Every structure is written in C-alpha cells, then in structure tokens.
Amino acid sequence: MYLPKWLHQFGAPKYFYDLSLCISRWAGIICIICFICGLYGGLVLAPADYQQGDSFRIMYIHVPSAWMSLFVYMVMAIAGGIGLIWRIKLAEIVARSSAPIGASFTFLALVTGSIWGKPMWGTWWVWDARLTSELILLFLYLGYIALQSAFEDRRVAARAGAILALVGIVNIPIIHYSVEWWSTLHQGPTITKLDKPSIHLSMLIPLLFMVFAFKTFYISTLLIRVRSEILEYECNTSWVKQLLGINNGIK
C-alpha cells in the first residue's frame, strides 16, 4: 500500500531513536512546569466549589487521567492498525509501549473517581454506564498486556494485540456518551460542551495545565519505553552497535 516517503523516514528506527531523545527531554521539562503551575493553581489559587467544597480539587487529576485513558487507547488502536496494515515495526512498538501507561491512567481515573464519589455520592462504586464502561477499558488494557506476553514472537503478539485493540475501540464512544445516553450518578460534561463551558476561569486554567501536563507526561514516558524496544528489536544492526560503543572489530 502506498505510503509517503517522509512517513517512511519517520518510521525508520534509527531516525526515530535520535528524534525521540530530543522530544522526550523537552516534553519532560514542559510536563514538570505544567504540573507545578497546575498543582499550584488547582490546590491553592482556585476557590472552593460552591456545591462540592474542596473535594472538587480531585477533578484536577481525575479529569486528565480519564481523558488520557481514552486518548492513549485511541493511539494504541490506531498505531496497532497501522502496524497491521503497513507492517511498520515502529507502530507496533508504539502500540505496545502505550498499553501500560494507558492502563495506569485508567486505573487512576477509576480510583480517584471512586475516592471523589464517596463524599459526593455517598458510595465508592455504582454499576452505572460510565463507571462500568471505564472498568471495561481497564480490562481491555490488561487483556492487551497479557496478550503481549503470551506470544514468543513479538510481531505475532503485536498483530494479535492490534486486533484486540481495534475491536475494543467500540468501547470508546460508549464511555464518552454514556453520561448522555443513560441516566447516571456521574455528572455530565462541563468543559467539552459546545456552548460556553460551565466552569469558572480560575478553575478551568489549572485544569488545562494539568491536562497538558498529563499529555506531555505520556509523550515523554512513552518515548523512553519506545527507545528500549527499538534497541531490542534492532540489536543486530550496525547503528545500535555503534551507539552502544561496541563497533570496534565488528565489521
């Protein structure tokens, strides 16, 4: 299947390895700055909510983790699909490396949501649409991770995982629209509404910082994982040997 030349170059492991060193460092720096701004704004500057008091501050980690749990899943499924169609090693690596990070975000969304639910709803857990579909997302991630270690051959594992991820994509719109389709304890969207967001700027700005911090966190840690995988995949190529300083005598 046709693929533009620049995309091929981007998919070349050596090129990507060098690029990722730079990107992961800068993403890490931006991530730390955004975390500091977001935490200070969210925990100190933002006023207490008139209904929920100070407990609403859990939002600053709950909402970004929940968004990222969906975003990472989309990246994982799309990268898996690209790997499936064009057999690009790098796409398979990105898909596999995303899974543990996505599972962590999903876990955080569930746990912080549960801790938030206790004082606000009076219960840790209800089996309603939003919470159940998010739990299914966690199981999809865990299933994907288990599938990766079930195969000896990494490329077979990547293909099997990609199919699982693509089938599981059905769950993503269900999670997103669950609060609108079914009646639920979970509150509806406050920020992504088409008309004006129903949240005050002093509460919104720290949230945006936290969202950006989580996103750069994902990029930065993903690239570290990707680099290890590239080295393992490409360990017999000359550029890896050169990189590890063992080119002497091996021709």
Place this chain on the structure above:
Amino acid sequence: MALNDFFSMGGYGAYVWSSYGICAVVLLLNVIQPIIRERRTIRELQKRFSLAKENKSDKHS
C-alpha cells in the same frame, strides 16, 4: 493556621490527599520503570556483544 486549612481541605483532606498521593505514586512508577528498563537493556546488549567479541578473538588466536 493557613497551612492547616490547606491540609484539611475543608474537611475533605483525607479524600483529596489520598487521591493525589495515589496519583503521584502511579506516575512516579511510570517514570522510574522505563528508565530502569532502558538502562538494563543497554547494559545487557553491551554484555552480549562483548561476549560475542571475546569468543570471536579466542577462535582467531
């Protein structure tokens, strides 16, 4: 007193700080684990190649 208020979070301190604590632990693990893995991968590959080189030079001598 201001600091006390900050930690009590209007009575929700236990909920707020436990969720931030869990979040910090999970995110830190997500930083430490891949860094350790990258170092281990590089070390193991270097060991593997230096062993292969030794074997090669042994045969030649």
